[in-house]
Amino acid sequence: MRVFNFAAGPAVLPEDVLAKAGAEMSDYKGSGMSVMEMSHRSKVYQQIFDTAEEALRKALQIPEGYKVLFLQGGASTQFAMIPLNLATKGKAAYVNTGAWSKKAIEEAKRYIDTDVIASSADKNFTYIPEVPAVDQSLDYLHITTNNTIFGTKFSRLPNTGNVPLVADMSSNIASEVMDMSRFALVYAGAQKNLGPAGATIVVIRDDLLERAPKEITPTMLRYTTHSENGSMFNTPPCYTIYIIGLVLEWILAQGGVAAVEKANREKAAMLYDFIDQSGFYSSPVRKEDRSLMNVPFILADSALDADFLSQATAAGLVNLKGHRSVGGMRASIYNAMPKEGVAALVDFMKDFEKKRG
């Protein structure tokens, strides 16, 4: 039996995608082998790869002049690759909106001067801070568009002038329509909203590829190594890329990111509206900054947390435990979470409140 999986990542995938991958598992389109067994240099695999890239370009409406890379090492490797490749002057601005931003900042500090120009640390990252004007001499400004742990997201992008805007979009890529031309570089670990773990997507504006990193920068950590070799300098995460392609085609079949965003807004509203009218559950996050993807919520009595979790699990609603830095619960409701899953969660919460609240 399938459960409703509210995990933050790796996370739920569309059932249609799993069924398709299952049907193609041992014999992909008459090739006589699975995608996992193919040479990444084969014609049949190149087609899978090209289809995934095309679907990504279409879904995100990536304008001309950007390269799409499929890399390994997770979003966490980008924390180092970005300063190593983009910082020609050696100073960049960061916005600190929580745990992942902090990790990006800490890693960048190993190589360059970082200027944290805005932060929401004063209120345990429950809001998105106002971003001041950016010093035009900086190498880039880095933001985390959606904060997976704290459940906040940028609703308006900061205006950076000529300074390249770099974004960690790991937990909300392809969840809402975004103007990609506003970004110079976007990166995302696949395992939140796009597929299984193992691939990191980087969308990078061509002019940034000309910022040559220091000679000592490892070959694998140079964007040009990957852009000049179609992401196949070495063996790419072949199977993950295949599933990402299926997920993106599933998004396009729903009507694209705009249609998926509409469904995401409906799902999130269902949950937030219920929490806001309840005297038992509460959301720690400022209303206008709430994430559509990760919804942390607190029970009035934390002594009931363990009961809530065990009864939810018994009801087929799993992985609702909040991150230790926030406490309480967190429901991650990515693109692939069906509306029925959110409805079932709200019903369960109502029922639990009636019995225990």
Ligand SMILES: *Cc1c(COP(=O)(O)O)cnc(C)c1O
């Ligand atoms: C999960 C996550 C990461 C870390 O991704 P890895 O692929 O595990 O390195 C980074 N940033 C954000 C916003 C995340 O949600």
